[in-house]
Amino acid sequence: MKEEIVSKVLEGDSRAIARMITLVENHSKEASSLMKEIHRYTGSAHIIGVTGVMGSGKSTLIAELTRLYRKNGKKVGIIAIDPTSPFSGGALLGDRVRMTELILDKEVFIRSMGTRGMLGGLAGAVYDVVEILDASGKDVILVETVGVGQAEVDIIKIADTTVVVIVPGLGDSVQTMKAGVMEIADIYVVNKADHPGIDQTVMEIENLVELSSNPNTPIIKTIAKTGEGVSDLLEAISQHQKYLETEGELEEKRKIRYEAELIEIIRNHLLDMIYDESIVKQRIDTIVDRILSKETDPYTAAEEILGRILK
Amino acid sequence: MSRKIRVLIAKPGLDGHDRGAKVVARALRDAGMEVIYTGLHQTPEMIVETAVQEDVDVIGLSLLSGAHMTLFTDVISLLKEKGMEDVIVVGGGIIPDEDIPKLKKIGVAEIFGPGTLVEDIVSFIEKHVKREDR
Numbered sequence: 476m477k478e479e480i481v482s483k484v485l486e487g488d489s490r491a492i493a494r495m496i497t498l499v500e501n502h503s504k505e506a507s508s509l510m511k512e513i514h515r516y517t518g519s520a521h522i523i524g525v526t527g528v529m530g531s532g533k534s535t536l537i538a539e540l541t542r543l544y545r546k547n548g549k550k551v552g553i554i555a556i557d558p559t560s561p562f563s564g565g566a567l568l569g570d571r572v573r574m575t576e577l578i579l580d581k582e583v584f585i586r587s588m589g590t591r592g593m594l595g596g597l598a599g600a601v602y603d604v605v606e607i608l609d610a611s612g613k614d615v616i617l618v619e620t621v622g623v624g625q626a627e628v629d630i631i632k633i634a635d636t637t638v639v640v641i642v643p644g645l646g647d648s649v650q651t652m653k654a655g656v657m658e659i660a661d662i663y664v665v666n667k668a669d670h671p672g673i674d675q676t677v678m679e680i681e682n683l684v685e686l687s688s689n690p691n692t693p694i695i696k697t698i699a700k701t702g703e704g705v706s707d708l709l710e711a712i713s714q715h716q717k718y719l720e721t722e723g724e725l726e727e728k729r730k731i732r733y734e735a736e737l738i739e740i741i742r743n744h745l746l747d748m749i750y751d752e753s754i755v756k757q758r759i760d761t762i763v764d765r766i767l768s769k770e771t772d773p774y775t776a777a778e779e780i781l782g783r784i785l786k
Numbered sequence: 787m788s789r790k791i792r793v794l795i796a797k798p799g800l801d802g803h804d805r806g807a808k809v810v811a812r813a814l815r816d817a818g819m820e821v822i823y824t825g826l827h828q829t830p831e832m833i834v835e836t837a838v839q840e841d842v843d844v845i846g847l848s849l850l851s852g853a854h855m856t857l858f859t860d861v862i863s864l865l866k867e868k869g870m871e872d873v874i875v876v877g878g879g880i881i882p883d884e885d886i887p888k889l890k891k892i893g894v895a896e897i898f899g900p901g902t903l904v905e906d907i908v909s910f911i912e913k914h915v916k917r918e919d920r
Contacts, residue, residue, distance in 0.1 A: 490868065493841035501789040564790070565815035571836065572825035578832045585839055589790075589820050 477505065481512045487550075487612045489584060496586055499603040502743065510603055513610040518729070520552070520609040521716050522616045524634030526596060526656065529622025531640045532666040534573035535699035536708070537617050541577055543709050544615050550582040552608035552616040556598045559589035566590075570619060584608065595629030596620035599743075602736040605633060626655040632735035635728050636715045638708070640664045641680065643672035657683065660692060662711045668696040668704065748784050791819045791915050793844040796833045797826045798861070801851035806878060806900075810846060813904035814911070830860035837865070837873060843915045845873055846907075850880040855888065862893045874914050878902070 483491030499506045523540075525533050534555065541551045555570035566589030577583045588598035597620060598604075608616050620630050631637050639660035663680050665673065677694060684692045693711040697704035719725040762780075765771045795811045797804055804826060811821045822840050824833070837845055845865075849857065858877060865873055877889065878898040886897050895914060898907050 489835075489838050490870075493839050497789075497792075497841045503789070559820075560815065560818075563816045564818040566820045567811055567815045567823060568820060569823045571822060575825060575828075575832070578835050585836075587820075587822050587840060591790075 477508060477512070480509060484513065484607060484611050485516055489581075492584060492607060492611050493586070495607050496600070496604050499607070500588070500591070500598075500600045502747070506603070510606065513606060516610040517606050518609065520605075520613050520616045521712075522605060522609075522618065522633060522635045522732075523712060524618045524620065524630035524637045525640060526620040526623050526627070526630045526637065526659075527640030527664075527666075528624070528642070528645065531622070531642045532697075532699040533619050533622075533640055534570040536640060536664065536666060536697065536705065537619055538574045538577060539699055539702045539705040540617065540709060540712075541574075541583060542702075543706060545577075545580060545582065549614040550612060551584075552611070552613035553577075553583070553585040553619070554598075554601060554604055554608070554616065555585065555587045555619045556590060556596070556601065556621050557587065558621050559591045561592075564591075584611070584613065590621060593629075594627070596623045596627030597629045597633065599739075601633065602732070602739060623656055625653055625657075628655055628659050629735075631659045631731070633732055635719055635725060636661045636712055638662045638664055638712070640666050641676060642667045643670045643676040645676075658687075661715050662708070663692060663694045664697055664708060665694060666697050666699050668698050745784075749780065791844065791911060792822065792840060792842040793819050793846060793911065794822045794824065794833070794837050794840060794842040795846045795848065796824050796828045796836070797848055798828050798830060798833060798857040799849050799851045799853045800827060801849060802826055803850045803879075804848070806850075807846075807848040810848070810878065810898075810904060810907060813908060817908040817912075819911070830857060830864055833861055834864040834868060834870070837870065838868060842873060844911055845875045847875065847877045848879045849877075852880070854879070854881050855885060858889055858894055859892055872916075874911070876907070876910070878907075 480491050480495055484495055495509055498509065525537055527533050537553060544551050557566055557568045557570060559566040568587035568589060570587060571585060574585060586604060591599045593599045605616055618633060637659050639656060641663060665677050665680065680694050684690055695704055695708045695711055697708060762776050766773055766776060793814050795807050797807055811823050814821045822842065824836055847858065847861065862875060865871060874895045876896045876898065877894055881897050881899060889897060896910055
């Protein structure tokens with residue numbers, strides 16, 4: 476069973492890829508042994524992160540980019556992340572609506588993911604899903620973050636190339652000076668270039684880039700809906716890829732990813748241990764009550780719980 | 787960690803009435819499920835390929851065009867072709883009572899017509915999806 480899934484994933488079989496993703500998303504028992512098998516087959520895909528506010532056109536842009544990559548004969552994997560409800564645990568994953576015409580292309584694999592409690596704009600199992608798609612022979616993997624605000628920057632821990640999508644009309648120039656999302660771009664896209672205010676927005680990004688540590692960061696104007704400017708974006712992405720490869724930066728990016736993945740795995744193991752620990756499970760309510768009544772405090776309670784698990 | 791029920795809500799065929807589909811999608815989301823919504827005018831091939839890639843437990847088909855016999859039959863036979871008989875197929879929209887037994891015979895698990903309570907759809911899905919880890 477295990478060998479079969481792995482060999483089918485390596486062949487690029489959609490069903491096996493999809494099943495393996497479900498296993499890692501659900502933290503099922505087989506997941507870690509499967510992941511151990513595929514790691515050595517990874518490393519050849521170019522991972523592109525696409526982030527930006529909600530409604531900025533990320534999905535449409537990804538659909539257009541994919542169309543161009545397919546014209547060049549590249550195999551494409553898409554991971555489209557939408558938020559999981561903190562209340563119900565459910566999610567409405569609707570990015571496929573913009574990707575309809577890619578569905579029947581055998582060399583395109585699209586997976587929608589809910590964040591399932593992860594902050595930072597990504598989904599919990601996204602590191603694993605990137606590895607699975609990479610091992611399955613995709614040349615390009617596009618990761619679409621949730622619609623971000625200002626501080627969700629975790630995409631840089633995964634992507635070789637990070638594309639930040641901006642649209643006109645989101646506020647004054649101070650917005651572009653803020654920390655966070657506006658610092659992570661390898662490429663800026665100003666989408667909806669047919670909307671009013673486009674020149675102002677481009678100028679503000681130009682000012683931002685000029686004063687930054689990387690004044691050569693490209694700014695691309697696009698109209699994702701019609702495909703205008705998307706080939707310029709494709710060109711900018713491949714320039715960036717060449718730069719990473721020739722300057723030895725790719726290895727640095729990959730190190731960042733593996734470190735983040737490692738910490739994520741350890742974190743998940745620890746959390747599983749905490750929730751599996753029956754003593755803790757029974758007592759978590761009473762512990763919270765004790766914090767509420769000032770009998771103890773959150774730090775002391777956390778030390779007690781960790782002490783019990785790690786002893 | 788627990789496994790989540792994943793549901794594909796799809797609109798096959800040519801009608802453009804997606805209000806019902808969206809109401810159901812939202813209700814399932816609020817019941818803690820992951821709902822993949824694909825938009826209008828999906829062919830059976832597109833629906834089944836999406837179900838494969840998204841590895842869903844349930845497909846909900848909504849249609850009001852009258853072409854339900856053909857489209858449901860196509861979806862179910864494509865699922866069989868791909869070895870995905872374990873996926874539960876349910877339907878909704880405008881479907882005449884006399885067609886319901888025929889649809890069930892070809893493998894549609896249930897039809898939820900106008901007036902169905904969303905709670906009933908949620909509990910039907912929760913009851914019929916096998917909860918074991920895959």
